[in-house]
Amino acid sequence: MKTLHFKTDVNCSSCIATVSPELEFKDKIQDWSIDITNPDNILTITTDYTEAEVKEILEKVGHKAEPVPA
Template identity: 45%
Template sequence: METTVKFKTNIKCGGCIATVTPFLNETVGEGHWQVDIQDPNKILTADTSAATATEIKQSIEKAGYQAELLN
């Protein structure tokens, strides 16, 4: 069963996504996360089958962005 977590972030553009991509790909795997930059809260959704919510949050912050767990 796939479980996901959602984070409110300050990832706001394609450049931001390019910066965070290697960090998240290493943590949760390529194709197992996405950011909705059209949403006012810039929601990042990630699969937790490979990493915990805490590990995902740390990965986002390591890339230089903020993340607030929503669920």
């Protein structure tokens, strides 16, 4: 597994509640968190998914994600 970082538009607890079901129950995701205190709302995710697949998961529930270097 690798740890990836994304700039997102997930900026409140309601937004986290929206993406949580999509990230919680995936076999390829070990751990994830979103730092909404960071101006870029950074998603840190430990996963076997590719950056493109993680981006697609968030877009599926109406949120944007752009990969950023660790």
